[in-house]
Amino acid sequence: MSDATYPEDLRYHEEHDWARIEGDQATLGITWYAQDSLGEVVFFDPPEVGATIQKDSSYAEVESVKAVSDVIAPLSGEILEVNDALQDSPEKVNEDPYGDGWLVKVRLTSPEEAETLLGVQEYRKMLDR
Amino acid sequence: MTTDAALRHTPLYEQHVELGAKIVPFAGWEMPVTYEGIREEHSAVRRHAGMFDVSHMGQVEVEGPGALAFLQRVLSNDVAKVAVGGAQYSCLCNEEGGVIDDLFAYRLGGDRFLIVTNAANHETDLAWLGRQSRAFDVLVRDVADRYAMLAVQGPHARGVVARALGIELPPRFHVSHVQIGRRPALACGTGYTGEDGVELLLDPEVSTPIWAELLDAGVVPCGLGARDTLRLEVCYPLHGNELTPERNPIEAGLGWCCKEETHFIGARTVAEARADGTAEKLVAFKIEGQGIPREGNSVMKGDEQVGEVTSGTFSPSLEIGAGMAYVRSELAEVGTELEIDVRGKRRPARIASKPLYAKRS
Numbered sequence: 001m002s003d004a005t006y007p008e009d010l011r012y013h014e015e016h017d018w019a020r021i022e023g024d025q026a027t028l029g030i031t032w033y034a035q036d037s038l039g040e041v042v043f044f045d046p047p048e049v050g051a052t053i054q055k056d057s058s059y060a061e062v063e064s065v066k067a068v069s070d071v072i073a074p075l076s077g078e079i080l081e082v083n084d085a086l087q088d089s090p091e092k093v094n095e096d097p098y099g100d101g102w103l104v105k106v107r108l109t110s111p112e113e114a115e116t117l118l119g120v121q122e123y124r125k126m127l128d129r
Numbered sequence: 130m131t132t133d134a135a136l137r138h139t140p141l142y143e144q145h146v147e148l149g150a151k152i153v154p155f156a157g158w159e160m161p162v163t164y165e166g167i168r169e170e171h172s173a174v175r176r177h178a179g180m181f182d183v184s185h186m187g188q189v190e191v192e193g194p195g196a197l198a199f200l201q202r203v204l205s206n207d208v209a210k211v212a213v214g215g216a217q218y219s220c221l222c223n224e225e226g227g228v229i230d231d232l233f234a235y236r237l238g239g240d241r242f243l244i245v246t247n248a249a250n251h252e253t254d255l256a257w258l259g260r261q262s263r264a265f266d267v268l269v270r271d272v273a274d275r276y277a278m279l280a281v282q283g284p285h286a287r288g289v290v291a292r293a294l295g296i297e298l299p300p301r302f303h304v305s306h307v308q309i310g311r312r313p314a315l316a317c318g319t320g321y322t323g324e325d326g327v328e329l330l331l332d333p334e335v336s337t338p339i340w341a342e343l344l345d346a347g348v349v350p351c352g353l354g355a356r357d358t359l360r361l362e363v364c365y366p367l368h369g370n371e372l373t374p375e376r377n378p379i380e381a382g383l384g385w386c387c388k389e390e391t392h393f394i395g396a397r398t399v400a401e402a403r404a405d406g407t408a409e410k411l412v413a414f415k416i417e418g419q420g421i422p423r424e425g426n427s428v429m430k431g432d433e434q435v436g437e438v439t440s441g442t443f444s445p446s447l448e449i450g451a452g453m454a455y456v457r458s459e460l461a462e463v464g465t466e467l468e469i470d471v472r473g474k475r476r477p478a479r480i481a482s483k484p485l486y487a488k489r490s
Contacts, residue, residue: 039151039354040166042443043421043450045474061472063421065167065443066354068472 004032007098011114012123013074015056018098021114026075029102030062030093033127039064041093046082046104053077053106055113060103062093075113077106139184140277140333144340148350156249158185161352171358171445173349174322178283180348181356182340187251187273188330189244189258195266196240203261204234205378205399207388211236216302216319218386220378221254226398227374228381230254231366233319235304243272243304243315243330247368261394276315277336281348282326282359290327293346294339298327310335321356323363323484361440362486364413364453370424370439371411371453380407380455382483409436410461413483416450416469420476427470428454428478435460438469446486450476 010018016034020027035041043063053059058070059079082104086092093101108114118126136159145152150161161182163170173179191200200208204219211217215236221229230250235243246254255271262269281290287298299305301318308314312332320326331339344350357367366372371381377395378387379402389396389403416422422441427434441452452469460467463482468475 039163040168042168043419045419063443065171065358065445066162068421068423 004036005098006032006120006124008120010098010120011074011117012120013072013117014126015072015074017072017074019074019114019117020098021075021108021111024108024111025080025105026077026108027102027105028074029097030071031123032097034069035094035097035101038062038067038069041090044083044086044090044093044103046086047079049079049082051079052109053079055110062090062103071103074117075106075108076110077108079104080107081105137185139182140336141182141184141340144337145182145350150350150352153353155353156185156247158248160185161350163352163354164350167352167354167358168445170349170351170355174283174324174351174355174359175446176284178281178286178289178326178348179351179355180340180343181280181282181351181353182278183280183328184277184333184336185248186278187246187248187254187271188276188278189246189251189255190270190272191242191244191258191262191267192240192270193265193267194240196242199262199265199267200234200242201391201393202265203258203394205383205387205393205395207391208234208242209391213238214299214303214305216304216317220372220383220386221257222378222393222395222399223257223374224394226377226395226402228368228372228376228378228383229257229374231368231372231383233317235315235317237304237306237315245278245328249369274333276330277333279329279331279336279340279343280320280322280326281329281343282320282322282324284325286324286326286348289346289348290329290343293342293348301325310339321365322359323365323486323488324359357440358442358445361442361452362444362446362484364483364485366411366453367440376455377402377407379403380409381411406458408458409455410458411439411453412436412456412461412480413453413485414451414467414469414478415447415481415485417477417479419450420469420471420474421450422452422454422469422471422476422478426472428456429468429470429475430460435467441469444485451481451485456480
């Protein structure tokens with residue numbers, strides 16, 4: 001598995017999720033730390049397109065051989081797209097958590113929530129504690 | 130149960146840390162759950178050779194003129210059938226026929242046996258054996274501190290161990306006295322993976338160099354994660370999951386290791402369960418489609434709960450969700466369609482024959 005990375009251009013949630021915000025839309029995923037803690041991802045159980053998700057609440061599940069983990073929404077929104085490629089290749093979440101391993105795309109319903117998320121420095125500081 | 134502050138370490142703990150293992154608390158010990166990934170370790174054992182530090186398991190020596198009679202009383206199998214140098218699987222049952230532990234007994238001499246206990250049950254087993262031994266001319270000794278224990282498993286395990294350590298290995302279900310690291314040791318033709326292999330009981334003082342030698346010989350270090358997926362695929366029960374003091378061996382499908390004619394403790398209940406049948410039976414199942422079952426999930430038939438999952442996982446060999454569950458006996462037939470309630474989602478499943486995974490010949 002790759003070394004720990006946390007891209008500068010993302011916003012982070014304490015529950016180890018990231019958001020790439022573009023206008024009123026965002027791509028969501030789990031951080032390097034989250035996939036490393038979980039181990040090899042073998043199943044992604046996505047929400048349905050059109051479903052609404054609530055900031056700080058679980059919107060999906062990722063599972064490794066040994067454990068299941070809730071994925072917490074960093075922002076509220078409506079699901080526009082889910083990463084279907086993960087059905088056949090869930091390991092992309094481990095190999096490329098910020099790229100091919102993205103989980104969902106959403107239309108933000110409360111874009112102002114982004115201000116409560118962490119920047120990369122703050123997130124790294126949290127991990128070091 | 131010990132608290133976090135008192136978690137124990139095996140003699141190989143530093144080696145696991147050095148290899149970058151993920152360490153978890155297990156049965157009072159800090160143990161490696163995986164090094165490079167459960168799937169990789171799992172497939173190393175299925176295809177080549179992997180090794181597990183199982184030094185957390187306990188050892189109990191039973192010695193004396195009454196050793197055989199005593200073990201015949203406390204163990205469910207016919208211990209008299211075991212010749213010197215033999216090994217045998219048994220249940221240790223309570224008066225009600227419930228399973229206190231499941232274990233291997235190795236006959237080291239005419240009047241001398243070694244029992245290998247599950248880590249979580251070691252103290253309970255010792256207390257039970259001590260109490261029951263009073264009526265027999267026998268000494269029950271806790272010898273867990275005398276041994277480090279390494280399970281080397283996989284199609285190439287025997288060859289690699291024999292070459293790397295320069296020892297001759299006993300056939301399957303046998304035990305032999307060997308020298309490992311110039312110290313007396315035991316080599317056992319047993320394991321918990323469904324693959325050929327050996328379990329080595331060696332002097333803790335030489336365990337570090339021996340571990341290193343086996344690593345150098347290409348044996349892949351494997352953690353508790355792969356140990357669990359490997360045993361689950363071949364439907365070996367795990368005490369605490371499939372086996373408990375509240376369930377008898379018959380419902381767990383272990384009737385084959387119970388010989389009621391030996392009048393072991395619990396034999397009466399076991400005989401009754403065998404004759405009358407049990408309300409529930411342990412079955413293996415595969416999920417049809419997506420979803421990974423987990424321990425504690427409800428087994429459903431229509432709107433009715435008809436059982437509970439005892440162990441569930443993603444099977445690395447089959448690449449599907451699979452597990453074992455207790456279900457009502459009338460639904461325990463292979464091929465029966467059921468559903469598993471996986472955190473609120475109904476996942477179609479079908480009862481499968483055991484083992485779930487069998488080597489292609």
